Structures are given as C-alpha cells and as structure tokens.
C-alpha cells in the first residue's frame with residue numbers, strides 16, 4: 001500500500017504535487033493521499049519540502065488558500081484516479097468537523113500524533129464516531145529520535161510500559177503498539193533497524209487485558225513529542 005502526503009507549501013498546487021510524487025514513486029496512483037498539516041505555507045516549488053521562514057525565523061503562512069479549497073483539489077485527485085482514498089493529518093476536532101461539513105468525499109483517515117503519553121481520547125472518539133479512521137503517527141512517542149530533535153521524554157522508558165513488557169514477555173515498544181491497535185488506531189512505527197522492524201510487527205500474538213489497557217490509559221500526560229514550532233518559530237497548536 002502506498003500512502004503519501006501533500007506538503008504545506010503545495011496547498012495551491014495539489015494536482016502537480018501529487019503527480020510529482022507519483023513520478024518519484026514510479027506509480028500510477030496512490031492508495032491514500034493526506035493533507036500533511038492544516039496549514040498552507042509559502043510555495044517554494046512543487047515537490048520541495050522546505051518551510052520558508054521570514055527574517056524573524058517565523059514560518060511564512062499563506063493566508064489566501066483555505067483548507068476547503070485544498071480539500072476540493074484533493075477530491076479531484078480521486079475523480080482523476082490518482083488517489084484511491086484521501087485523508088487529513090494533524091487536524092483537531094474543530095478542523096475535522098469543518099472538513100466533514102464541506103467535503104463531498106469524506107476524509108478516510110486522520111493521521112495524528114498519539115501514543116501512551118498523548119492519548120487524545122476525545123479526538124480519537126470523535127473521528128471514530130464520524131467514520132474517520134485514526135492513524136497513530138509517532139506511536140512510540142518518537143522514542144530516541146524525538147528526544148534528540150525535540151528534547152522530549154520517551155514513553156518507552158516509563159515504568160508502567162516496562163512492567164507490562166516484563167509481564168507479557170514483550171518489549172515496551174510492543175506494548176505501546178499493541179495498546180494502539182486495541183484502541184482501534186492504525187499504528188505506523190518507524191525504525192532504521194531491521195531487528196526493530198521485525199519486533200514492531202510481532203504484536204499479534206498477545207492481548208492486553210482490560211485492566212492493563214486501563215493502566216496504560218492512566219499514563220496520559222497530554223504530552224506532544226513532535227513539536228515543529230522548534231523549527232517554524234510558531235506553535236501551530238497554540
């Protein structure tokens with residue numbers, strides 16, 4: 001399955017950006033194409049993934065392109081056969097609700113950061129209730145990578161996950177992923193290591209009890225680990 005995302009600087013260039021990705025991937029269509037962030041930024045050329053900033057280091061946000069216009073361009077990709085399904089990413093309840101109101105084709109997916117330290121139960125429930133599948137990006141809390149980039153604390157070091165890992169003879173990462181699956185989210189962990197890729201797949205041979213699901217529920221810190229404000233000079237989630 002091929003999924004790809006529309007970068008912020010390409011909101012006014014959806015068709016060209018999608019075609020550019022298809023060319024790079026050597027594909028005729030994408031199974032799923034997502035709006036990466038609910039923000040349009042200064043166009044820097046189709047297919048570039050840079051984020052232009054002003055003299056003060058603040059992201060150049062384009063206020064002339066609405067998310068509705070971007071969404072209708074996404075819908076056109078489906079009509080043209082370039083994307084089978086379309087979705088959104090990093091949309092909160094307000095923006096997801098709005099997208100549902102103006103869409104002719106409903107978003108199939110909302111891809112959001114969620115893990116044991118950032119559970120976002122209300123958003124997950126809202127999406128499910130309205131038929132939008134939730135994909136959990138950063139399902140391991142970003143682990144060492146986000147500690148390095150954003151200075152965040154990793155949920156994989158938490159005693160609760162470590163304790164459950166010992167109980168189920170699994171790793172803390174496998175417990176976090178299994179929890180994500182059991183709450184009906186799609187988990188997309190990333191690893192640069194073959195042994196961890198294998199480890200992250202081995203989560204179908206056990207089930208967390210209701211009590212242990214509750215234990216993990218108690219870990220929520222409402223703690224975002226992926227904070228692009230560090231690069232963009234503006235907190236888009238403020």
Ligand SMILES: NC(=O)c1ccc[n+]([C@@H]2O[C@H](COP(=O)([O-])OP(=O)(O)OC[C@H]3O[C@@H](n4cnc5c(N)ncnc54)[C@H](OP(=O)(O)O)[C@@H]3O)[C@@H](O)[C@H]2O)c1
Pocket residue numbers: 036089090111112136137138139140141142143144145146156171173174188189190191192193196197199200226
């Ligand atoms: N839509 C969005 O805005 C958005 C934002 C962020 C991420 N994403 C997507 O979400 C996916 C995952 O995101 P992510 O990489 O940021 O977060 P993640 O999967 O939660 O964490 C990746 C980190 O965890 C480590 N790791 C992987 N498996 C592990 C294991 N079994 N035990 C211990 N550590 C492990 C990796 O290190 P090693 O490489 O050393 O194993 C890496 O440091 C990616 O496909 C990414 O593109 C989407």
